[in-house]
Amino acid sequence: MTKKPRIAKLGPLATRADRHTLYQIAVQDPEPEIRFVQRVFKRTRGRAAASFKEDFCATAHLATAWVKGHRSRTAIGVDFSHEVLAWGREHVLAPEPQHVRDRVTLVLANVLDVVAPKVDVVGAFNFSYLIFKQRAQLIAYFKSAYESLNRDGLFYCDLFGGTDAIVPIVEPRRCRTGFTYVWEHESYNPITNEILCHIHFKFRDGSEWKKAFTYDWRLWTIPEVRECLLEAGFKDTQVWWDPVDETDYRLTEKEGNQLGWLVYIVGVK
Numbered sequence: 580m581t582k583k584p585r586i587a588k589l590g591p592l593a594t595r596a597d598r599h600t601l602y603q604i605a606v607q608d609p610e611p612e613i614r615f616v617q618r619v620f621k622r623t624r625g626r627a628a629a630s631f632k633e634d635f636c637a638t639a640h641l642a643t644a645w646v647k648g649h650r651s652r653t654a655i656g657v658d659f660s661h662e663v664l665a666w667g668r669e670h671v672l673a674p675e676p677q678h679v680r681d682r683v684t685l686v687l688a689n690v691l692d693v694v695a696p697k698v699d700v701v702g703a704f705n706f707s708y709l710i711f712k713q714r715a716q717l718i719a720y721f722k723s724a725y726e727s728l729n730r731d732g733l734f735y736c737d738l739f740g741g742t743d744a745i746v747p748i749v750e751p752r753r754c755r756t757g758f759t760y761v762w763e764h765e766s767y768n769p770i771t772n773e774i775l776c777h778i779h780f781k782f783r784d785g786s787e788w789k790k791a792f793t794y795d796w797r798l799w800t801i802p803e804v805r806e807c808l809l810e811a812g813f814k815d816t817q818v819w820w821d822p823v824d825e826t827d828y829r830l831t832e833k834e835g836n837q838l839g840w841l842v843y844i845v846g847v848k
């Protein structure tokens with residue numbers, strides 16, 4: 580008797596996969612991000628940051644890593660999706676010891692509405708704020724981030740761009756647990772700067788999870804983001820560039836264009 584192939588018994592890998600687990604493995608890397616946040620905070624404020632609000636926190640992977648890094652740290656994660664917060668509670672927070680769980684607060688709300696308690700750092704990572712497509716909306720968001728910050732607090736967000744950012748591309752990258760992460764720019768509208776992107780996952784049995792995540796964004800430019808931060812009340816802004824040939828982001832005011840670039844933009848209260 581021949582053995583039934585495993586795929587026939589359990590179904591294709593794509594139907595058994597968990598998209599949040601795959602996203603964490605393929606996209607998120609909290610430790611270097613936290614090291615960067617602390618490096619810039621120390622340089623700008625002369626001390627370490629202790630309290631952190633992760634806007635658009637999804638599963639709160641970053642917020643949880645933040646508090647795990649030091650016993651004095653606290654974190655608030657804000658997301659308006661019940662589904663992702665529930666997933667984060669079960670899969671990210673529940674396995675942690677009590678002293679970690681006690682220092683992470685998850686809030687089911689719109690990021691525009693959460694301005695207390697005040698924190699040292701507000702972060703909006705993996706481009707989540709690009710959902711705000713109108714200038715007035717973006718400034719309203721930056722104002723709420725400003726209001727959430729302690730007197731010497733800093734706001735951090737990231738941004739991507741470059742020649743490849745505005746052309747249709749499909750970029751596969753193999754991940755360590757054997758699946759392939761695929762980043763796609765489906766369309767770009769030069770009149771509005773709107774960009775439609777997807778994350779797909781492909782599995783070793785040939786099955787695929789198409790459009791596991793979809794992002795309908797406005798691809799703001801670096802000067803636009805800086806201007807809106809200043810308009811929202813921030814005293815200063817910093818641009819930290821991801822260098823291809825160096826190990827860490829560097830503070831800069833002039834760069835050549837690249838096929839793809841990545842920056843952190845920091846709002847200084």
Ligand SMILES: C[S@@+](CC[C@H](N)C(=O)[O-])C[C@H]1O[C@@H](n2cnc3c(N)ncnc32)[C@H](O)[C@@H]1O
Pocket residue numbers: 606607634635636637638641657658659660663688689690691703704705706707710
């Ligand atoms: C790109 S994902 C988050 C990525 C995560 N911050 C990271 O670093 O990988 C965007 C998240 O933002 C949430 N979201 C979108 N608009 C929001 C809003 N106005 N208020 C709160 N959460 C929002 C979505 O529910 C989703 O979980």
